[in-house]
Amino acid sequence: MNNFSAIPTVAMTDVDHFVDAEYPAQLSLESPAAWITTDFARRAPLVIEHDVKVDDALYMMKKAHVKAKLVVDANNRFLGIVSASDLQSHKVLMHATNKAIHRNEVTVGDVMVDKAHLHGFAYQELESATIGDVLYTLQELGEQHILLLDKKMNSLRGMISAADIARALHIPIDITQRAYSFAEVFHVLKSA
Template sequence: MGEYKKLQTVKLDGKYLFCDQFDSQRLELSSCAVKVITDFTRRVPQVVLKDVDIDHALYMMVNGHVRSKLVVDHDDTFLGVINSKDLTGRKVLSVAQQRNQARSDLTVEDLMTQKSDLQAMSYSMVQTAKIGDVIETLKELGHQHVLLVDEEGGLRGMISASDIARSLHIPINILQKAHSFKDIFSIIYAHQEMIA
């Protein structure tokens, strides 16, 4: 099988207790926000090409255990964000109908949130912020995630409500806000889908 080998395992037939966590602190709303970011200097961002069809993109997300990806073109230029909710449900059918296309012909670019519609925070601001500050910002924006930019204007990272909820073991409900008539119709469709 090549350069990798199977590691030895042990049977869990004794009494086991959880280890003491000397180096880790329980995260709270008052913890430093840096502890919940996806930092692109430490972890390669999850990206998808703009022309990938929506079924393949959803398959990649499910098997990669991620809910969103950054959308790029073939030159790795950042174009927007796509999440798994964008790839399923009424939004897909609505876009397909508006464009008079088959659902199977839609690509990530057709459903993504364009970068011009996204918000970002400076990484330096997040370094002094609390997790609770970020949650309030996400609620105010009505977005599930916010991008981080460095001093040179490069994409430095991302913070998502789902990552915070997972880290703090609490539910976080971010209600989508409408900033235009188009947003109002999108929100109505999303709520109708949840009810159905």
């Protein structure tokens, strides 16, 4: 620790007020969408490698109090997204059964939503979009997350989740997810 130095401190005795928040405490559907965006230029994305076993991934997500992570390969290339609900869903047993493997051998890559099934929009669209616009888009797509693309760099710039909107607005949000395969459609019909 010889390369560091102490920062001078100040007494708090005469401090009575807080700095005004950059964004208002009370958001609404008309508030700018940028206010609820997870911007990867300011905060690194939460990622998990595709070969992590589902039980380990679920444990890590619960410990970190996160509901979703972006899935990457060993070279940190974006592959998709996985949510805690994916890790606890019928997908795990369905994959284990289809591949004739034990449930504890199923990996994040086996149950993630592949990037081919994900949607996003240009980060620049946030300049004119409201939280309500984002929520409407998520509901129309039947998705819990929307990704933000930096078109200049062809890179992921951020993400907005339905859970973040619900938390920010203090409202329940129910988004019906869409099935991507006949097996998923069959499971939805069977459980209805």
